[in-house]
Amino acid sequence: MLATFDLQRLGEKKDLDELRQALKDSKEFFAKPIEEKILNKYVPSTNAGWLKIGSEKINQKSGNTEIKEALNIRKDRIDSMDSGLIDKFIQQCHRVCLELLVAYAACLQIESKDGDNYFSNRHRYNQPSGDVLRSLYYPACKQDISRAIRADGHSDFGSITLLFLEKSDPGGLEIVQSGTKDTFIPVNQQDGCIIVNTGDLIEYWTGSSTIHRVVIPRDPSRPRYSIAYFCHAEDSTNLEKVDSKILRQDINVIDRSSLSFEDYAATKLYGQPKTAAEHLEMRLKHIHSHEVANGGLDE
Numbered sequence: 001m002l003a004t005f006d007l008q009r010l011g012e013k014k015d016l017d018e019l020r021q022a023l024k025d026s027k028e029f030f031a032k033p034i035e036e037k038i039l040n041k042y043v044p045s046t047n048a049g050w051l052k053i054g055s056e057k058i059n060q061k062s063g064n065t066e067i068k069e070a071l072n073i074r075k076d077r078i079d080s081m082d083s084g085l086i087d088k089f090i091q092q093c094h095r096v097c098l099e100l101l102v103a104y105a106a107c108l109q110i111e112s113k114d115g116d117n118y119f120s121n122r123h124r125y126n127q128p129s130g131d132v133l134r135s136l137y138y139p140a141c142k143q144d145i146s147r148a149i150r151a152d153g154h155s156d157f158g159s160i161t162l163l164f165l166e167k168s169d170p171g172g173l174e175i176v177q178s179g180t181k182d183t184f185i186p187v188n189q190q191d192g193c194i195i196v197n198t199g200d201l202i203e204y205w206t207g208s209s210t211i212h213r214v215v216i217p218r219d220p221s222r223p224r225y226s227i228a229y230f231c232h233a234e235d236s237t238n239l240e241k242v243d244s245k246i247l248r249q250d251i252n253v254i255d256r257s258s259l260s261f262e263d264y265a266a267t268k269l270y271g272q273p274k275t276a277a278e279h280l281e282m283r284l285k286h287i288h289s290h291e292v293a294n295g296g297l298d299e
């Protein structure tokens, strides 16, 4: 599933102002010299900090290089990067995710004592979870480099993702078209909208998630900035299929097992995860496995 929500209509003006400020702050961070950014270097055990180009390979099988930098900030702030504004932004994102999760459970008519709160009861703000706010910067490319991509095809690791883009976004975000296995179509991006993706945890629970990627736009000289809030279930949450009246009737569920995306390969390599925390650990190990193999990932 993928949806877009218009903050201009749903939110308050200050929400939009805060979003623009967050995008501006993020731009300033990436413009800093490497020596400064490295002070907040990515730490694998916390999944927080700054990742330079090439640190991640979201699809280990593809020969593509991902031209992107990222800064991960955790909901629980064990990363100790300081900013009051970020804390507030994270809280707002989490609140939006909870509302979406309630709507999602209601649409699925889940048969459980939790009812429409089935998902939200497993995403309590103060419980340990892998939630991360991630700023992304895709630098301009001088020319169209072969085998380069901004973000390779993938599903996100959590339950749902909120994606925020700049007004001047150069485009490039694509999703797999509903009803197909690997036909990518461009996402219509609009200023002031939140793009919502469903991730791996929703896939475990319902059998479906959004595969997406970011390609280099027609004009590769235009950089791209985005902010993603990856909402995760509480660490101990089980990954069992939900009992849903709607899903029982759904004959359109696509078998993704033949897709070459790394979650399946990773499952074979690391064993079947049983909880949200185990799933995240598996995915993170896998996207950094090329660095470990090269001896490049240090704590």
Ligand SMILES: O=C(O)CCC(=O)C(=O)O
Residues within 6 Å of the ligand: 134, 136, 151, 156, 163, 173, 212, 213, 214, 226, 227, 228
């Ligand atoms: O930058 C974007 O638009 C998407 C980023 C993304 O898909 C991700 O970081 O998981």
Ligand SMILES: [Fe+2]
Residues within 6 Å of the ligand: 154, 155, 156, 212
């Ligand atoms: Fe993503």
